Amino acid sequence: MKEKVKAAIEDLRKYLQMDGGDVELVDVDEKTGEVKVRLKGACGGCPMAMITLSQGIEARLKEQIPEVKKVTAV
Numbered sequence: 001m002k003e004k005v006k007a008a009i010e011d012l013r014k015y016l017q018m019d020g021g022d023v024e025l026v027d028v029d030e031k032t033g034e035v036k037v038r039l040k041g042a043c044g045g046c047p048m049a050m051i052t053l054s055q056g057i058e059a060r061l062k063e064q065i066p067e068v069k070k071v072t073a074v
Contacts, residue, residue, distance in 0.1 A: 002028040004065045005035055012057060016043055023057060026074050033069030035061060049073070 009025045016022055021043030026036040037057065043049050050073075058071035 001030050001065065001067050005061065005068065008061055008064050009037070009057075012060060015056075016041075016052070019043075021046065021052075030067070033067050035068055035071045036074045037071060039073055 005028050022040040024038040028035050061068045
């Protein structure tokens, strides 16, 4: 599962980087399905970051990898 998440995050990064942001994979808990990421650059302090996290990153990961249950920013 971790390799699938890494690949999906890599694909998403280019979209965030176009707006001056970025995302870094921190951890994948295969037991709970929780993925921890760190928002960087413009995403780190953006007021819309939580929307990007839930409606962008989390939605895409859940769509591509059904084992993902939750994405948390750390």
